[in-house]
Amino acid sequence: MTISLPTTSPLCSPSFVYGVATSSFQIEGGASERLPSIWDTFCDTPGKVLDGSNGAVACNHFELWEQDLDLIDSLGVDAYRFSISWPRVVNQQGELNQAGIDFYIGILDRLNDKGIKPFVTLYHWDLPQHLEDKGGWLNRQTAYDFRDYVDVVTKAFGERVHSYATLNEPFCSAYLGYEAGIHAPGLACKTYGKKAAHHLLLAHGLAMQVLQKNSPNTENGIVLNFTPCYPESDSSADREAANIADAHFNDWYIRPVMTGVYPDLIEQLPSSEKPEIQPGDMDIINQPLDFMGVNYYTRAVYRCDDEHTFVLVPQDDAPKTDMGWEIYPQAFTDLLVDLHKRYTLPPIYITENGIAEADTMSQGAVNDRTRTAYYSQHLNALHAAILQGVDVVGYFAWSLLDNFEWAEGYEKRFGIVHVDYDTQKRTIKDSGLSYSHFINQRGDSAPISAKEPC
Ligand code: GCO
16 A cells, blocks of 8 residues: 655645644643643543543653654654643743753754754643633633733744644634533533633634734744534525524634634624624734645534524544544645635645554564555645646644544554553554655655656
8 A cells, every 4th residue: 555646746846844743732841841721621630531530641742752762763753743741841931941941942953954844833731720720721811811822932942943833723723622522621611612722712812912012033923723614415494504504613723813803603692602802803814824734534514404504414434544534635635725716825734634553462563454545545635736826835744643633642643653661662564654655755756657656
């Protein structure tokens, strides 16, 4: 099983950026060396994480980071996307924790020495617990605290970073964390989701203003996740149901960021669910971006029910990942083409794409054919989108390592590198070898034949 694409594809160009991605809480461990985050508290609450696990050790990247960067280097990728743990780098007063900053400066310097571009995400869900105690993302002040944290860390990092993303997937922070209650902080209240979302988006806008000032030479943007919504049938009721779901879950985030207005759906929300928008907020949210980060894993199908709301329709016979997510690469093409038509977007990085599989190790190898096939199919879907005019400049596999998959704990493995959690031994899976092979075959030195896949 290999990853193959037409050799003439822009995806085979050496200038297209390929990378691997991780996030702080999911891999670092080293929990005693930082302040508690909402994910520590969530993990300590019985019944919240499927296998009862936590992030205290995770992949112990906190101690093994040098070997992990060697591993990344051995793959031959162009870039590494990782996140900064807010509770590791500032104290309760918002002042720098030098030891925490030094940990990341070590990573940044080593990446730069190796010629690997650092793509830094400033918030990947690990809010300091002391801020949650004051209301977390339901408290408008958290947006200003985020701005201040971004100010001190970006000053400390200086010129070491290639790209900053303000937030990773504000939908997940807001909806899963404050409305559905299945992620930290675990609040389940219909009236909370859009309020938390507004403060997250405000935090994004305020942070972009800081980045424009402190770090004008980095590529600065945001990472949003999209689950494209399809109607079950062609009926107007089902199409409307899919549109409403899209407005809640996808468009709610990209529209204000790109245009400074929420979807029209806001008019239909009961007042208890409406965010409190202060004068000037929407202009702050609508900052110019150097890039848009797009995370894509799967699609969703909806129909209209008797009460005229949208209902998710399970795709029982479709191929699925170990998360139960449908494998549907066409939606990746459709999504990108659709976004391109709807918005005037900056260049796009695919900041996450990948699959959980129930991997097994046999004779020191992991033969994860479905994952390799997933990458091949999705890179081809990306190729199709680029042919239709979408400006995509890079792609990151999620994830470098098997890691803490949030409410699923360590049961779900997303890595292209296997982690044995008893020994912390890393083994590059067959998908990782294929990804590496594919990336390293690009380039001017290899003669390109129209018949040969790159
Ligand atoms: C996300 C997060 C990752 C997840 C991945 C698989 O996008 O949800 O960025 O932390 O692990 O998406 O669910």
